């Protein structure tokens with residue numbers, strides 16, 4: 107049952123290939139680093155915007171103080187009875203009204219500016235926690251990769267030794283034929299037969315081929331005429 111030995115060996119090899127494929131995948135996923143860079147750019151832009159709003163906030167606060175001083179002055183004047191004519195009183199009242207309206211408007215502006223700052227700070231916090239999350243993911247992937255690399259190294263060594271052992275029990279001509287065919291199919295040169303068809307390409311196999319396979323009892327290399335893989339008739343399917 108040489109073919110069986112080789113087939114079973116290839117199944118183990120496939121698991122190793124899957125791990126190698128996962129490493130390539132992780133390599134791709136590590137592009138997440140670019141995402142961090144663009145988030146950091148956004149944070150910088152937000153910080154610039156915040157400093158603009160902070161400046162504006164100080165200006166508004168100064169205006170409010172100034173306005174409040176003027177309002178205090180005019181209120182004192184109105185309470186002081188220093189105003190002689192009703193015209194003067196009326197003018198002072200009008201000024202007071204205007205100052206009050208201005209105060210109202212300035213406070214609204216202040217509120218708007220403060221909430222803009224708050225909003226941007228909140229966004230920065232969100233981006234920062236997103237960056238932390240990505241960094242954690244990257245760390246995990248790196249650990250997974252190191253683990254896989256270690257496993258692959260150990261398993262390849264085991265497989266190499268196992269193949270040496272298998273090779274000893276297989277006639278050299280079959281072994282060299284197998285190795286030659288394997289060069290075209292590094293991910294597995296042997297295909298099983300499924301309901302009379304090649305499990306690799308689906309081609310129906312001629313009856314003679316099936317007969318030949320049964321008779322050879324897995325000690326001869328019979329290839330699929332369509333895809334070229336070595337055919338294997340598992341014992342349990344016969």
Ligand SMILES: [Zn+2]
Nearest residue numbers: 304307330333
């Ligand atoms: Zn085939």
